[in-house]
Amino acid sequence: MSTVQSALPPLAVATAGTDRTSPPGPAAIDVDGLNFYYGEKRALENITIRIPSHLVTAFIGPSGCGKSTFLRTLNRMNDIIAGTRVEGRVVIEGRDIYAPGTDVVALRRRVGMVFQKSNPFPKTIFENVAYGVRINGLTRNRGELEDRVEESLRSAAIWDEVKDRLHESALALSGGQQQRLCIARALAIRPEILLMDEPASALDPIATQRIEELIYQLKSRYTIVIVTHNMQQAARVSDRTAFFWLGRLVEYGPTDRIFTNPGEKLTEDYVTGRFG
Amino acid sequence: MPDRPVPHFQEELQQLKNRLLEMGGLAEDRVRTVVQALVERDAPLVDRVLSGDGPINALHIEIDSRCFKLLALHQPMAVDLRAIVSAVKINTDLERVGDLAVNIAEAVKRYMRHPPVKELIDIPRMADIAQRMLRDALDAYVRRDTTLAQAVLNEDDALDSLKTQVFRELLTYMLQTPATIEPALDLILMSRHLERIGDHATNIAEDVIFMVSARDVRHHVREG
Numbered sequence: 001m002s003t004v005q006s007a008l009p010p011l012a013v014a015t016a017g018t019d020r021t022s023p024p025g026p027a028a029i030d031v032d033g034l035n036f037y038y039g040e041k042r043a044l045e046n047i048t049i050r051i052p053s054h055l056v057t058a059f060i061g062p063s064g065c066g067k068s069t070f071l072r073t074l075n076r077m078n079d080i081i082a083g084t085r086v087e088g089r090v091v092i093e094g095r096d097i098y099a100p101g102t103d104v105v106a107l108r109r110r111v112g113m114v115f116q117k118s119n120p121f122p123k124t125i126f127e128n129v130a131y132g133v134r135i136n137g138l139t140r141n142r143g144e145l146e147d148r149v150e151e152s153l154r155s156a157a158i159w160d161e162v163k164d165r166l167h168e169s170a171l172a173l174s175g176g177q178q179q180r181l182c183i184a185r186a187l188a189i190r191p192e193i194l195l196m197d198e199p200a201s202a203l204d205p206i207a208t209q210r211i212e213e214l215i216y217q218l219k220s221r222y223t224i225v226i227v228t229h230n231m232q233q234a235a236r237v238s239d240r241t242a243f244f245w246l247g248r249l250v251e252y253g254p255t256d257r258i259f260t261n262p263g264e265k266l267t268e269d270y271v272t273g274r275f276g
Numbered sequence: 277m278p279d280r281p282v283p284h285f286q287e288e289l290q291q292l293k294n295r296l297l298e299m300g301g302l303a304e305d306r307v308r309t310v311v312q313a314l315v316e317r318d319a320p321l322v323d324r325v326l327s328g329d330g331p332i333n334a335l336h337i338e339i340d341s342r343c344f345k346l347l348a349l350h351q352p353m354a355v356d357l358r359a360i361v362s363a364v365k366i367n368t369d370l371e372r373v374g375d376l377a378v379n380i381a382e383a384v385k386r387y388m389r390h391p392p393v394k395e396l397i398d399i400p401r402m403a404d405i406a407q408r409m410l411r412d413a414l415d416a417y418v419r420r421d422t423t424l425a426q427a428v429l430n431e432d433d434a435l436d437s438l439k440t441q442v443f444r445e446l447l448t449y450m451l452q453t454p455a456t457i458e459p460a461l462d463l464i465l466m467s468r469h470l471e472r473i474g475d476h477a478t479n480i481a482e483d484v485i486f487m488v489s490a491r492d493v494r495h496h497v498r499e500g
Contacts, residue, residue, distance in 0.1 A: 209283065216284050235349040236285070259348045 028053035028193055028223035029074060034088035036066075036073055038081070043069050045247045047088070051240075053192075056215055056224045058238035058255065060231055062270070065244040071195050071227045075111035076104050092193070109136060112191035116198035118178035120170035120185075125162050128170045128181055129153060132189045148188055155221075156184035157214050176207025183214065187222075194218065196226040200233065212237045231271060235259045243267045285350045292342050292363055293418060296370070299335040300414040303370045304407050306332070306377035307473060311403035314384045314466070315396055322388070325381040332374035339367045358490060362483040366417065369476040373410065376469045376476075383462040383469070390459040393449055398442045399463060402470040405435050409477035416484045428481035429493070435474040442467040 029051040036044035044066045051057050059067035072078045074090060076097060089096045097107055120128050129149045132138075139145045149166075153159040158180040162173070170181055179199060186194060196215070200208040215224055215237045228234050234241050235255060242252040243266070251258065251267045262268045269275050306325055313321035343364045346352065352360055409428050416424040446460040482494050 213283055232351050235351075256345050256349060260344060 025052045025055075027051060028092070029225070030089075030091040031074075032089045032091070034070075034073060034086070034090065036069055036078070036087075037085040039083045043247050044073070047249050049242060049249055049252055051223065051225060053223045054219055054221075055239040056219050056226060056237055057240045057242065058234035059225070059227045059242050059244060060229070060234045060270075061244035061250075062275070063229065064246075066247040067227045067242075067244045068197055070244065071197055071225060074193070074195055074225065075108050075113060076102075077108075077113065079104065109189050110191050111193045111195060112186035112189065113195045113197070114179070114183055114186055114199050116201055118175060118182050118202070120173070120178050120181055122169070122171055124167045125153075125170045125173070125181060126166040129184050129188045132185060136189055138189060152184040152188040153181075155187050155218065156180045157210065157217070158184060174207070176203050176210060179203060179207070179211060180214065183211075187218075191222065193223045193225065196224065198227055198229065201229065208233070231259075243270060245270070285346070285352070285356075288342075288346060288350075289352075289356065289359060292339065292346065292360070295335060295339050295342065296363055296366060297414055297418060299332060299339065299367070299370045300410060302332050302335070303373040303377070304410050306374060307380075307403060307407050307410070307470075310377050310380045310384060311400055313381070314387070315400060317388055317392075319385075319388060322381050322384050325377055326385070329374055329378055332371060336367060336371040336374075340364065343367070355487070358487045362417070362487040365483050366414075366480050369479045373473050373476050376473050380466050380469045383465045387459050387462040387466075390456075393446070393456045393459050393463060398438050398445070399466055399470065402435060402438045402442070402467055402474075405431060405438070406470045406473040406477065409435070409474050410480070413477045413480035413484065416481060417487070420484070420488045422485050422488050425481040425484040425488075428477055432474050432478045435471050439467045439471040 027050040029049075031047055031049045031051075034044055034047040035042060047070060059071060061067050069078065073086060074092075074097075078084050078086070086098055088098075090098060092107075092111065095102070121131060123131070126149055129152050130145055133145060133148050139148055150159065150163075153162060158177060161177060162181075170178065173181060179202075183194075183199075199215075200211045203211065212233065215226065218224060219239075226234070226238065238255045240253065241255045241258040243250045243258065243262075243264075245266055251262060251264045253263070257263075258267060259271055262271060306328065309321060310325045312318070313325065343360050346360050350356075409431050412424055412431075413428045415421065416428065443464055446456075446464055450457045450460050482492075485491055485493050
């Protein structure tokens with residue numbers, strides 16, 4: 001792998017436009033010089049990116065380009081994989097999340113995650129959403145808990161479909177409903193940032209459209225980072241797009257620019273389907 | 277899907293249509309103003325038309341860029357795709373209408389250096405028809421109304437025959453009184469420009485029929 005990488009042409013963007021790393025407005029996540037290793041293999045190479053708050057940022061790129069790995073570095077989800085190592089800084093709210101003494105559980109409470117395959121607990125719909133709230137002691141009584149569950153289910157645009165069967169098993173829901181339930185579960189603990197790893201890739205087009213609309217609505221309250229191998233999805237839902245290739249951030253900018261007039265030939269070749 | 281939200285793509289499509297309507301309103305207004313200036317021999321009003329192309333040109337660029345973005349980011353299909361492709365074409369037609377209003381204003385300005393050749397009857401009538409065609413074509417676009425679009429197509433003949441009538445009538449003036457040749461030629465030019473505006477309204481109506489029913493009625497493949 002290393003020989004392949006060394007044969008690559010140097011990326012002009014290493015020093016190019018401020019646009020790539022400096023979006024307008026406050027940054028929710030500020031990543032500086034991040035390297036990530038699976039054992040000896042460097043999977044992410046010197047990633048520097050500022051992810052703005054209250055916008056949707058999409059990571060795109062071919063399989064194995066590092067986009068999911070990078071997403072997982074943002075709430076230290078890679079910690080659970082043995083033999084991995086991180087260099088560089090990921091600053092969220094002024095603090096480097098890789099600094100010694102970081103409370104990883106508290107971090108993941110603030111930086112929630114939704115996975116590719118919906119993974120509801122084998123419990124009732126209500127309990128799925130209430131679970132995180134309860135173990136974190138976020139509400140004082142049953143009434144508050146019920147309010148929090150309803151609010152989360154409403155935010156995830158699934159309340160009307162489940163309000164009459166809150167105490168039935170979550171596993172009886174359809175795939176699209178399960179995914180929205182998982183989003184409700186993530187929202188229930190009121191994170192600031194929501195990471196989504198291919199949240200619609202296992203869903204049919206209608207369920208996908210509902211998730212996309214949901215993402216669009218949620219951005220007024222949350223910073224959303226979504227990984228998708230579906231370029232069209234990135235185009236439809238995101239405000240900013242980052243294109244990854246072989247562990248490197250090739251280009252990052254406003255989504256409409258990336259899809260209408262990318263600055264890099266590699267990006268253009270990828271978004272026009274010439275490779276990947 | 278009872279509680280399904282309106283996809284934000286549809287909202288943006290609606291915004292695009294609103295901007296197109298706004299542009300249509302501006303174009304129509306300029307045609308009305310320039311003919312009013314002609315009838316009232318109002319030189320400052322002519323100058324206002326001559327220098328007032330900015331808002332239409334700005335909208336021309338904005339609408340194109342909205343269409344470009346919607347196509348690139350949403351990959352629309354079927355009626356949505358036709359609506360956006362139609363919007364690109366209608367946008368060009370409306371911008372041309374704005375240009376033609378300027379061309380008319382130039383002719384009006386020259387015309388006003390001479391005494392009137394005759395009482396103005398047919399040119400204001402042509403302007404009324406052209407404006408109505410424009411307005412109806414845009415209404416048809418918004419309401420997806422192919423019947424109204426078809427009515428616009430049918431009205432084009434009236435405009436064409438008025439243009440021929442203007443030409444014939446002015447020809448006699450020019451033959452009788454050579455001093456009227458210059459201003460009469462300007463009136464003929466104005467009628468030509470108005471007839472062209474009708475052609476653009478016709479193009480828009482054809483695009484509406486294509487957008488709604490996916491039928492291409494251009495180049496005389498029309499329904500009676």
